Amino acid sequence: MQLVLASGNKGKLREFQAMSEIPIVPFGEVIEPLEIVEDGETFAANALIKARAIYERLGSGHIVIADDSGISVPVLGGEPGIYSARYAGADATDKENLYKLIDGLKDAGLERTPAYYTAAIAIASEWGEYVVHGWMHGDVIAEARGDKGFGYDPMFIPEGYERTLGELEESVKKRLSHRSKALALAVPIIEVLKGRGL
Numbered sequence: 001m002q003l004v005l006a007s008g009n010k011g012k013l014r015e016f017q018a019m020s021e022i023p024i025v026p027f028g029e030v031i032e033p034l035e036i037v038e039d040g041e042t043f044a045a046n047a048l049i050k051a052r053a054i055y056e057r058l059g060s061g062h063i064v065i066a067d068d069s070g071i072s073v074p075v076l077g078g079e080p081g082i083y084s085a086r087y088a089g090a091d092a093t094d095k096e097n098l099y100k101l102i103d104g105l106k107d108a109g110l111e112r113t114p115a116y117y118t119a120a121i122a123i124a125s126e127w128g129e130y131v132v133h134g135w136m137h138g139d140v141i142a143e144a145r146g147d148k149g150f151g152y153d154p155m156f157i158p159e160g161y162e163r164t165l166g167e168l169e170e171s172v173k174k175r176l177s178h179r180s181k182a183l184a185l186a187v188p189i190i191e192v193l194k195g196r197g198l
Contacts, residue, residue, distance in 0.1 A: 001194045004030060006054040006066035011150040015179055022190060024065070027054045043068040043082055044131045047122035055124035063193050065186065069119040069179060071152045073140055076104055084152070094151050098144060102155060105142040115140040115156065117178040121186045125193045132189070134181030149173060
């Protein structure tokens with residue numbers, strides 16, 4: 001029973017591999033790359049779209065895990081939300097997305113405001129589909145600080161801290177991470193599914 005991550009994002013793969021003792025491989029190592037249109041209206045819907053698409057190509061003998069995650073800023077109407085990975089455009093880099101959000105805060109006259117990360121993890125297998133969620137609350141600031149992590153990490157200060165995720169040690173981020181919290185809920189499901197496949 002092989003566990004496959006429905007993502008080619010190296011940052012996400014590193015996080016999943018660091019957080020789980022269950023071996024996981026990116027889908028690009030087992031099938032040819034394919035274009036997946038993420039047109040869901042929620043993080044959960046998009047995660048399921050990705051997990052289903054890869055599972056349909058691989059079939060039984062595999063458990064596919066996919067996540068959709070992003071950052072939401074309530075004062076900006078929840079932006080960027082499900083568009084976090086393409087906030088500055090379809091082919092935008094992490095840095096371009098980051099600075100678009102920083103510019104949005106500045107345009108609103110904000111130096112710091114509440115925000116939160118959401119992670120939805122979907123699991124697709126021959127025994128059904130499952131979705132779990134994790135959240136991380138804190139504030140975003142109108143500047144980038146630190147070079148650790150990826151995405152919006154340099155502008156996000158977790159609740160109870162004064163440094164950004166871009167400045168905090170990986171061990172701290174792992175403990176606080178929305179993805180880590182969702183994965184903690186996903187792992188028992190994966191373990192039960194793997195047990196069924198023995």
